[in-house]
Amino acid sequence: MKNLIKVERARHSLSQTDLAEKCGVTRQTIYAIEKGKFTPSVILAFKISRILSISIEDLFIMEDKDFRI
Template structure:
């Protein structure tokens, strides 16, 4: 089982670059890239900060997915 997310979709919808989002949540652009690729699982605090930026519940952004 892995954690999947809708960050790329929500970021595009909000007209935010990876750098913009990274600055808003206090991480590097590389962290946002890794999140979008699904190679990095965020801390609870980072997930909460991302949810706050997009004004969405955490579970609407991050969800469990089966490993393919």
């Protein structure tokens, strides 16, 4: 799953640490999500999208490979 967190953070002048503190997670968690190494829980995805004022659908992009069975 791809995401636009890094782009949206920059738009809001937030560092990874700033976003992490607002979400109640570590900076490493935000880093891992941005790099696609970790998929956030639904609750965390909602928190991030609300803080960045963007819908979850616009923030997280599902790829065809994510739907393989």
